Amino acid sequence: MNRKLSTTNDDPSKKDQSTVHFFIDTIEVERLSALAFFEAGEDAFDGKRFFWQNREKNFTLVGLGHAYTIESNEDESRYETVEQQWKALIAVSNYKDYPQQPILFGSYTFDPKKAVSNEWSHFSHAYFALATHQLVIRNEKMYVNSHIVSREAITVEDIKRCNAERDELLHKAQVRGSKSYAKLHVTSMMEPYKEEYLQSITQVTDKIKEGVAEKVVIARSLALEFSAEVTASNVLAQVYAEQPESYLFALEKEQNLFFGASPERLVLVKDNKAYSSCIAGSIKRGATKEMDDQLGQSLLNDAKNLQEHQYVVEMISQSFKENCINYTVPTAPQLLRIRDIQHLYTPVEGDLNEGATILQMVANLHPTPALGGSPRGKAMDMIRDYEPMNRGLYAGPIGWMNAEGDGEFAVAIRSALLQQKKAFLYAGGGIVADSEAMSEYDETLVKFRPMLRALGGQLNDD
Numbered sequence: 025m026n027r028k029l030s031t032t033n034d035d036p037s038k039k040d041q042s043t044v045h046f047f048i049d050t051i052e053v054e055r056l057s058a059l060a061f062f063e064a065g066e067d068a069f070d071g072k073r074f075f076w077q078n079r080e081k082n083f084t085l086v087g088l089g090h091a092y093t094i095e096s097n098e099d100e101s102r103y104e105t106v107e108q109q110w111k112a113l114i115a116v117s118n119y120k121d122y123p124q125q126p127i128l129f130g131s132y133t134f135d136p137k138k139a140v141s142n143e144w145s146h147f148s149h150a151y152f153a154l155a156t157h158q159l160v161i162r163n164e165k166m167y168v169n170s171h172i173v174s175r176e177a178i179t180v181e182d183i184k185r186c187n188a189e190r191d192e193l194l195h196k197a198q199v200r201g202s203k204s205y206a207k208l209h210v211t212s213m214m215e216p217y218k219e220e221y222l223q224s225i226t227q228v229t230d231k232i233k234e235g236v237a238e239k240v241v242i243a244r245s246l247a248l249e250f251s252a253e254v255t256a257s258n259v260l261a262q263v264y265a266e267q268p269e270s271y272l273f274a275l276e277k278e279q280n281l282f283f284g285a286s287p288e289r290l291v292l293v294k295d296n297k298a299y300s301s302c303i304a305g306s307i308k309r310g311a312t313k314e315m316d317d318q319l320g321q322s323l324l325n326d327a328k329n330l331q332e333h334q335y336v337v338e339m340i341s342q343s344f345k346e347n348c349i350n351y352t353v354p355t356a357p358q359l360l361r362i363r364d365i366q367h368l369y370t371p372v373e374g375d376l377n378e379g380a381t382i383l384q385m386v387a388n389l390h391p392t393p394a395l396g397g398s399p400r401g402k403a404m405d406m407i408r409d410y411e412p413m414n415r416g417l418y419a420g421p422i423g424w425m426n427a428e429g430d431g432e433f434a435v436a437i438r439s440a441l442l443q444q445k446k447a448f449l450y451a452g453g454g455i456v457a458d459s460e461a462m463s464e465y466d467e468t469l470v471k472f473r474p475m476l477r478a479l480g481g482q483l484n485d486d
């Protein structure tokens with residue numbers, strides 16, 4: 025179980041060249057709720073937990089505690105830094121001896137060039153962790169891995185302590201199940217920089233008409249306050265109950281919780297195949313099936329939305345062309361319907377070039393024109409100039425990768441940052457030549473809904 029391997033050149037932290045010890049233990053468990061496991065870590069691992077569930081609901085990952093973290097505040101090299109440090113760490117593990125691999129989970133900010141400020145000051149531009157206790161639920165099977173990474177030799181005592189901690193967590197989670205929570209009480213809801221946002225849409229639309237760019241995504245935020253401190257387990261339970269068709273994610277850093285329910289896959293890598301999704305172009309859901317179908321049909325035929333969508337298809341196709349031996353992309357979008365909204369959707373897939381990695385794909389794809397714009401450089405400059413806020417982790421890549429390089433990243437939209445008695449929600453939309461400020465504003469209201477509902481807030485027409 026406890027294999028000690030010495031690294032020479034590939035010490036993960038690069039701080040010195042001493043030995044790194046990596047202990048793994050895997051057990052199979054039964055009857056465990058992922059939410060209850062997350063909650064069980066509330067005292068011992070507060071501020072060091074994460075949660076992930078894919079759209080298909082056949083893969084759930086929960087992390088409690090940090091066996092190892094990788095952070096970077098660099099710009100372009102932040103992808104390579106995470107990749108190198110993870111590979112160096114994995115190289116000293118004996119993960120192949122266990123039925124479950126160690127998994128690295130984390131996220132990247134949207135734009136390292138925009139100085140992090142305000143509510144985002146706690147997060148690095150790359151923030152990843154290998155959990156001390158990692159729950160994986162895959163196709164009904166459940167495993168808990170425990171990990172210790174240490175510069176010191178790992179003793180029998182260390183292992184006993186780790187196993188006892190794990191057994192205590194499992195006991196708590198199994199005995200308590202997941203709690204039910206009272207609805208949260210919002211005391212104030214504010215739309216910061218609303219006027220600036222509306223003006224920026226008009227200005228950006230004008231610039232696009234002048235030919236400065238083709239498409240630019242502009243976002244804004246909502247700020248909520250609560251009568252009492254809101255816990256991570258509480259909001260996660262709300263999101264879990266209310267957003268069944270999305271990726272669910274939550275990432276803690278100290279007293280901050282970034283969480284959301286996104287429909288959008290950035291990239292999935294499995295057995296050397298890559299899968300991405302173009303999701304851009306939106307319309308609300310209808311009150312009846314007939315109205316819903318009518319709205320869906322009008323979205324499929326709407327020139328402005330088709331244009332928003334097409335830039336994303338072109339860019340993602342180009343990325344697959346560069347990184348894959350072959351790739352397929354349907355000729356026309358279909359509808360993707362989730363609880364509050366319908367989108368235009370085109371799936372893209374391909375066989376990866378030899379040696380291409382998931383983080384290379386993430387680096388190459390992010391930001392797609394669904395969150396940045398087209399052309400990318402010009403759009404990013406305009407977002408920096410016109411957007412009256414800092415996106416932080418909103419709209420960035422969030423996800424996981426295992427020891428062998430398989431993994432999945434979603435685009436962290438329909439998301440919010442919770443800071444005890446405060447929360448910030450984020451939403452944006454693709455601006456093209458015929459965008460109108462008020463209808464873009466309305467589109468953000470629809471996109472705020474999932475997080476607003478999870479946080480107990482309400483919009484007039486909800």
Ligand SMILES: C=C(O[C@H]1C=CC=C(C(=O)O)[C@@H]1O)C(=O)O
Nearest residue numbers: 304305306394437451452453454
């Ligand atoms: C920017 C967001 O959505 C993007 C993803 C899908 C549809 C979009 C749209 O129709 O504008 C946006 O590009 C958001 O949810 O904050």
Ligand SMILES: [Mg+2]
Nearest residue numbers: 305306453454
């Ligand atoms: Mg739109």
